[in-house]
Amino acid sequence: xxxxxxxxxxxxxxxxxxxxxxxxxxxxxxxxxxxxxxxxxxxxxxxxxxxxxxxxxxxxxxxxxxxxxxxxxxxxxxxxxxxxxxxxxxxxxxxxxxxxxxxxxxxxxxxxxxxxxxxxxxxxxxxxxxxxxxxxxxxxxxxxxxxxxxxxxxxxxxxxxxxxxxxxxxxxxxxxxxxxxxxxxxxxxxxxxxxxxxxxxxxxxxxxxxxxxxxxxxxxxxxxxxxxxxxxxxxxxxxxxxxxxxxxxxxxxxxxxxxxxxxxxxxxxxxxxxxxxxxxxxxxxxxxxxxxxxxxxx
Amino acid sequence: xxxxxxxxxxxxxxxxxxxxxxxxxxxxxxxxxxxxxxxxxxxxxxxxxxxxxxxxxxxxxxxxxxxxxxxxxxxxxxxxxxxxxxxxxxxxxxxxxxxxxxxxxxxxxxxxxxxxxxxxxxxxxxxxxxxxxxxxxxxxxxxxxxxxxxxxxxxxxxxxxxxxxxxxxxxxxxxxxxxxxxxxxxxxxxxxxxxxxxxxxxxxxxxxxxxxxxxxxxxxxxxxxxxxxxxxxxxxxxxxxxxxxxxxxxxxxxxxxxxxxxxxxxxxxxxxxxxxxxxxxxxxxxxxxxxxxxxxxxxxxxxxxxxxxxxxxxxxxxxxxx
Numbered sequence: 001x002x003x004x005x006x007x008x009x010x011x012x013x014x015x016x017x018x019x020x021x022x023x024x025x026x027x028x029x030x031x032x033x034x035x036x037x038x039x040x041x042x043x044x045x046x047x048x049x050x051x052x053x054x055x056x057x058x059x060x061x062x063x064x065x066x067x068x069x070x071x072x073x074x075x076x077x078x079x080x081x082x083x084x085x086x087x088x089x090x091x092x093x094x095x096x097x098x099x100x101x102x103x104x105x106x107x108x109x110x111x112x113x114x115x116x117x118x119x120x121x122x123x124x125x126x127x128x129x130x131x132x133x134x135x136x137x138x139x140x141x142x143x144x145x146x147x148x149x150x151x152x153x154x155x156x157x158x159x160x161x162x163x164x165x166x167x168x169x170x171x172x173x174x175x176x177x178x179x180x181x182x183x184x185x186x187x188x189x190x191x192x193x194x195x196x197x198x199x200x201x202x203x204x205x206x207x208x209x210x211x212x213x214x215x216x217x218x219x220x221x222x223x224x225x226x227x228x229x230x231x232x233x234x235x236x237x238x239x240x241x242x243x244x245x246x247x248x249x250x251x252x253x254x255x256x257x258x259x260x261x262x263x264x265x266x267x268x269x270x271x272x273x274x275x276x277x278x279x280x281x282x283x284x285x286x287x288x289x290x291x292x293x294x295x296x297x298x
Numbered sequence: 299x300x301x302x303x304x305x306x307x308x309x310x311x312x313x314x315x316x317x318x319x320x321x322x323x324x325x326x327x328x329x330x331x332x333x334x335x336x337x338x339x340x341x342x343x344x345x346x347x348x349x350x351x352x353x354x355x356x357x358x359x360x361x362x363x364x365x366x367x368x369x370x371x372x373x374x375x376x377x378x379x380x381x382x383x384x385x386x387x388x389x390x391x392x393x394x395x396x397x398x399x400x401x402x403x404x405x406x407x408x409x410x411x412x413x414x415x416x417x418x419x420x421x422x423x424x425x426x427x428x429x430x431x432x433x434x435x436x437x438x439x440x441x442x443x444x445x446x447x448x449x450x451x452x453x454x455x456x457x458x459x460x461x462x463x464x465x466x467x468x469x470x471x472x473x474x475x476x477x478x479x480x481x482x483x484x485x486x487x488x489x490x491x492x493x494x495x496x497x498x499x500x501x502x503x504x505x506x507x508x509x510x511x512x513x514x515x516x517x518x519x520x521x522x523x524x525x526x527x528x529x530x531x532x533x534x535x536x537x538x539x540x541x542x543x544x545x546x547x548x549x550x551x552x553x554x555x556x557x558x559x560x561x562x563x564x565x566x567x568x569x570x571x572x573x574x575x576x577x578x579x580x581x582x583x584x585x586x587x588x589x590x591x592x593x594x595x596x597x598x599x600x601x602x603x604x605x606x607x608x609x610x611x612x613x614x615x616x617x618x619x620x
Contacts, residue, residue, distance in 0.1 A: 001334055003575070040573065046366040048519055048573055094335070094575075224362040224369060225572035228331040230324060231347070231376045232362040236355075247355050247376055252331065267359070 001227075002026040003094045008087050009067055015146035017071050017117060018083045019056065024093060025066035031058035032100030033125035034218050034256045037070060038226035040092035041078055051078045052223050052251075054195070055096060056120035068095070071120040071149060097226050098255050101125050101216050103132060104191045111189035112138045112158070113176050113204055118195030119149040121218060125193060126157040135159055137187040139179050145170035160187060177203045184211065191215070194259075198268055205259030217259045221250040228252035236263040302595050306586055308342070310541035310563050311488035313425045313463045315342035315397060317582040318597045319554060322545050322568030323348055323401040323427065323467075324373060329390030335575040340582055342564060343397040346387070348429045350402075351409045353379035358511035363500040368521030368547075369569060370498040372512040375403055375432075380416055388422050397424035401467070402456070405435030405442065410452050414459035425463040428456050428487075431494035443494070444472030446481045454485035463488035465543060470529050471496040476536040489541030491566065492529040495522055519569040523547025527560050534561020534602055549577065551584010558585075561602040 006024040027037070038050040057069040072079050085091070101121075104110065110129050112122045119140050126136045136157060141164035142148040148170055154161045162179045163171025172179060177200065183189075184207070192215040194204045201217045208215040223233040234247035235254060238261045245263055248254065306317040319342050326332065326344040338344075356376025363370050378387065391398045400423050402413040410428065417423050430443025430452065442448055449466065457464045466482035468475060470493040479490045498517040500509030508514070526546025534542055544557035545566035554565040570577035585597060594600060 003335060047364055048367065048569075049362075049364055049369060050573055092574075222360045222362065224371065225325075225575075227327070227335065227572075227575060229327040229575075230362070230371070230572050231356065231373050232360075232371065234356065234359060234361070234376070245355075269358070 001094065001097060002030070003092070005090050006093045008085055008089050008091060010087055011083075011085065014071065014150060015148065017073050017147075017149060019069055019071050020082065020085070021057075021064075021067050021069045022091065022093065023066060024068050024095075027093065027095045028058040028060060028066055028068045031055045031068055031096040033121050033128055034101040034216075035096035035098045036226070036255065037068065037093050037095035038097060038223075039082065041081065045077070045081070047077045047081075049078075049224055050094070050226060051082065052097075052226050054118075054121040054218070054220075054255075055124060057124055058096075071117055073117050094226065098251055099253070101193055101218070101256050103129065104134070104214070107190035107214070108133075109135045109188055109190045110137070111180075111184060111187060111192045112136060113180060113192065113194040113196065114138070114140050114149075115176055115196035115200050116142045116147055117149060118197075118218070118220070119154065121195055122193060123150065123153055123157060130157065135187075137183065137189065138162070139164065139176045139183050141165060141171075141174075141176040141179075143167070176200065177207070180204065180207055184213070189213065193217075195220075201259060202262075202264045202268060205262065205264065209260055215259050216256050217262075218255045219250050219257060221255070223251050226251045236266045237261050238263060302593060304586070304589055304595055306342075306582060306589075306597060308563050308597055310425075310465075310543065311463050313343075313397070313399075313488065313541075315564055317342040318558065318564040318585065319578045319582040320345060320399065320543065320564055320566045321571055321578050322566035323429065325568045325571040326391070328387050329392075329394060332575055333394060336579060337576075338394045338396050340579040341396055342578075342582070343399055343424060344391065344394070345399045345401050345427055345566065346383075346391060347373075347377055348375050348401040348403040349377050349380055349383045349413065350375055350404055351380050351412050353377065353382065360509065360511050361515075363509035363515070365498070365500060365517070365519075366521060368517055368519030370500050370510065370515035370517055372510050372515035374512060380413055384416060384420060388420060392422035398422055399425040399427050399465070401427045401429050403429040403432050405432045407436065407452055407455060411455050411459060414456040414464075418459055418461050423462045425465060425488070426456060426460050427465045427467050427491055428453060429467045429494065431467070431469045441469055441472040443467075443469045443478065446473070446477050449478050449481040450485045453482045453487045457486035465489050465491045465541075467491040467494055467545070469494040469496075470525055470546070475529055475533055479533045479537060479540070483537065483540055489543065489563070490533065491543040491545050492526060492533060492562075493545065495546060496525070518546075520547045520549050520553075523549075523553055523556075527556060530557055530562045531560040531604070538602060548581060551581050551586075551588060554581045554585050555588045555600065558597050558601050559604045561604075563598070563601060 053070040233250040323345040357374030434442040544562035
């Protein structure tokens with residue numbers, strides 16, 4: 001883990017995303033797929049926490065040696081600020097953080113599943129897997145064609161690619177969950193990697209469980225520090241000996257977890273925080289009590 | 299005035315710190331995380347996360363949300379429990395070579411007694427910070443540290459059990475701080491930490507739900523600084539000379555100097571450490587720079603040196619009539 005003042009080499013537009021390349025030799029030297037960076041926000045603004053972004057590419061050789069790349073989507077003041085940064089500006093970056101994906105030793109057929117921006121770290125992983133002689137297949141998706149990250153890169157890296165969009169503007173209409181069972185059958189996948197929003201990861205975990213397929217997922221839990229100090233980004237994970245569970249920090253114990261050990265119900269429980277709707281709907285006060293005067297007029 | 303021997307060292311009762319800057323509770327990790335990123339020898343001390351007798355899993359996620367110039371958070375005292383802390387985490391924190399102040403919390407007197415008696419046997423403990431911001435499980439009150447009787451009882455028990463100096467971390471809301479701090483000092487506390495941040499709520503309007511999984515949280519970060527400053531000023535004015543650790547919104551050396559001017563002896567750096575792991579070191583450097591510019595020898599020289607009109611009564615000060 002290094003802290004560095006890094007120069008922005010370039011910012012590119014990729015559909016709805018922005019890809020930023022940073023000159024950070026000390027970080028790119030160590031970076032592995034699944035790990036992330038913590039980027040400081042400018043001083044004197046009201047948004048103060050670092051932003052945490054998955055590493056999309058770390059180049060150690062060639063003309064881009066010593067650079068790291070990450071992909072952000074739009075929305076929120078921090079990401080908007082990052083998206084509007086200019087080349088040659090400097091960012092305060094800590095990384096690489098977190099535990100990376102591990103490679104299968106014997107298994108050879110790898111299925112990579114990503115939704116939206118999650119594809120960024122999987123393309124990095126695909127390169128490592130290919131370098132070790134594994135077969136890579138992908139199922140990638142997004143809301144629309146613009147939200148599918150680098151589909152041509154996906155094609156270049158894998159034997160087969162299935163693209164899913166919610167509106168059918170690219171590939172098939174539907175989600176990656178709809179396409180996954182068929183893709184697993186077709187490719188004979190022996191191991192699965194996934195990066196996506198938590199509800200999608202949960203469904204992917206269920207599919208893997210049914211098929212007894214070993215899997216690794218990278219979660220995108222909201223973090224405050226990213227170094228393991230604050231215990232904000234915890235995920236409930238069952239202990240190996242079955243003696244209960246621990247709230248593990250996604251930043252130092254993850255972000256890569258085994259979905260079979262994540263306690264999804266506990267993690268994603270949407271307990272009713274607002275009072276439950278009574279039978280017959282929510283009562284609406286139409287008149288001030290006692291006065292007979294109509295409070296709300298159309 | 300050449301040759302002033304400058305030192306950042308401060309004494310809070312029996313607790314000696316090499317600099318007046320301490321990493322606040324819940325922001326120092328478990329002893330493993332900071333060592334690679336920060337030269338911890340430049341930090342005066344660190345406060346452990348709050349330890350309870352039994353292990354706690356903590357609040358549900360999300361546990362943090364960003365707010366204007368601050369954060370709201372609720373970790374829910376996630377910790378491994380007293381036994382594992384003493385066996386595992388405390389030795390690791392102590393190996394950093396920095397004085398370790400152990401934060402203890404609970405909802406009953408018995409819990410505080412058990413925590414402080416177990417810690418009394420640990421030479422690694424430089425001081426104890428009794429976190430009085432839980433709910434009171436015995437008297438069924440929402441906030442333990444808001445009542446003079448309970449502060450007296452709990453701080454008194456912890457002080458008697460403990461061989462190390464004891465600091466009472468008082469909640470910044472719910473009670474009259476001067477009375478609570480007075481109660482803690484009469485109950486033999488070494489000093490007070492001001493203080494535990496006030497409750498706060500964030501709303502996710504898209505999802506029609508609170509931004510935190512635990513519904514309400516506490517405000518932290520620079521947004522909190524003026525509140526903590528006022529608390530320090532109020533208590534230091536009422537009880538001049540008592541050791542006060544300021545905690546709330548300190549981000550840079552200037553904030554720390556402001557706290558000392560208001561009456562604090564040491565400052566804790568919390569949220570700023572989450573953003574910049576070296577924040578505590580930079581705050582200490584900033585204090586040293588200020589002392590050098592003013593040609594002062596020690597932070598103690600500026601303590602409670604806020605220039606307040608002497609004739610001014612408490613409360614709102616009116617401009618003199620023409």
